[in-house]
Amino acid sequence: MSTKAINYIDPKIREIKEWIKLRDNRICLMIVIVLFAAVAVCAVLLNKAAADHVPTSASQMVFEKAEVTAVLSDDAQPDYDNAEGRRVGTQELEIRILTGDHKDEIMSLTNYMSALFNVDLEKGDNIIVRIMTDEDGAYYASVFNYDRGIVVGAFVLIFFVLLAILGGKKGIGALIGLLFTLSCIWFILIPAIITGLPVIPVTVIVIGVTSAGALLLLNGLSRKTFCAVLGCFIGVLTAGIIAALVGAITPINGFNMTEAENLILYGADKGLKISGLLVCGVLISALGAVMDVALGIASSVNELRINNPKATAKELFKSGMNIGKDAMGTMANTLILAFAGSSLNMLILVQTYDIPFRQLINTDYICIEIIQSISGAVGILLTVPIVALISAAVMSGQKSGR
Numbered sequence: 001m002s003t004k005a006i007n008y009i010d011p012k013i014r015e016i017k018e019w020i021k022l023r024d025n026r027i028c029l030m031i032v033i034v035l036f037a038a039v040a041v042c043a044v045l046l047n048k049a050a051a052d053h054v055p056t057s058a059s060q061m062v063f064e065k066a067e068v069t070a071v072l073s074d075d076a077q078p079d080y081d082n083a084e085g086r087r088v089g090t091q092e093l094e095i096r097i098l099t100g101d102h103k104d105e106i107m108s109l110t111n112y113m114s115a116l117f118n119v120d121l122e123k124g125d126n127i128i129v130r131i132m133t134d135e136d137g138a139y140y141a142s143v144f145n146y147d148r149g150i151v152v153g154a155f156v157l158i159f160f161v162l163l164a165i166l167g168g169k170k171g172i173g174a175l176i177g178l179l180f181t182l183s184c185i186w187f188i189l190i191p192a193i194i195t196g197l198p199v200i201p202v203t204v205i206v207i208g209v210t211s212a213g214a215l216l217l218l219n220g221l222s223r224k225t226f227c228a229v230l231g232c233f234i235g236v237l238t239a240g241i242i243a244a245l246v247g248a249i250t251p252i253n254g255f256n257m258t259e260a261e262n263l264i265l266y267g268a269d270k271g272l273k274i275s276g277l278l279v280c281g282v283l284i285s286a287l288g289a290v291m292d293v294a295l296g297i298a299s300s301v302n303e304l305r306i307n308n309p310k311a312t313a314k315e316l317f318k319s320g321m322n323i324g325k326d327a328m329g330t331m332a333n334t335l336i337l338a339f340a341g342s343s344l345n346m347l348i349l350v351q352t353y354d355i356p357f358r359q360l361i362n363t364d365y366i367c368i369e370i371i372q373s374i375s376g377a378v379g380i381l382l383t384v385p386i387v388a389l390i391s392a393a394v395m396s397g398q399k400s401g402r
Helices: 003-046 149-194 199-217 223-251 260-271 279-307 314-340 344-352 356-360 364-395
Strands: 064-072 078-079 086-097 106-113 126-133 138-144
Touching: 003 149, 003 199, 064 106, 086 126, 086 138, 106 138, 106 279, 149 199, 149 279, 199 223, 199 279, 223 279, 223 364, 279 314, 279 364, 314 364, 356 364
Parallel strands: none
Antiparallel strands: 064 086, 064 126, 078 086, 086 106, 126 138
């Protein structure tokens, strides 16, 4: 082929590639918009108050910001025996309400401090108070807690900024994906469960939507995204199936969980299906780790395919498995250690009371923690061959690196 012909063809090839890339981006954007719109519609429908809705007592409580203007008296003393030196006793405070119907009003209240409830205040401290109103219109305030809103908000903002700066476009995509996932859980999954919809099918649908949305935002429309989404969905579903099977054999389910009593009291009249919440928790907790493993393997197989276009499906699968083996142990440890960390106080109590092993291993709480952590870890382990197989089958023999 002549040099003139090559010079003519190369720009055209580049134009076609750019057009394909632009087309894929447009399709990806359309898919994401459709997902977001569907989530928004479902959220509005699920969170719409029913005609016979009765507000709960908790929703009618009034909490406002306040500032301590003076400490009128303080008899609190350090307690080194039971509170590690924390001050225990009472304080008489003068406060100024900063928000709500009683804004700028000055009130006096007593602050009771114990080893557990310990809001030790000084003049100028910002706090949250609960305003209680009697039937005759008289009202009074009690200390609820420190006002941590600004600190927590700043902490979250720092995380978002670091993710955007260090991750660039990928970081921004990950941030939007995270917000999308949390929105799906808070505005769709939880209201759907509360209204009495089948727990496990709803959770599976939400898992599929969130994984697809998050990975599309992170990587765009490509074969590796397809492989990661499909593998992630199958891996998480596998973890849920394992948890359900072990729970059925044990037997143990959502009724054995710590919060089951409160859920029965407040959710029974709404049709809440409590038994499936154990599997629901496994599906949600395994999603992040499984998504990480799935995307890592799909991306690795894709890169191998780009660098070696002649690689067969068997070779790509073998390479994906080798790469996945490195992630298996670390991600499984991550999930198990996360459960161990959340249960640290209980584990300390177990050793403190010297509970016999036979009693310990048959305790509901311990069994649930084991089922959740091991099911999630097994889901991660099985995700590796699943994604490696899907990626090898999809990417082998393709001419494009996408």
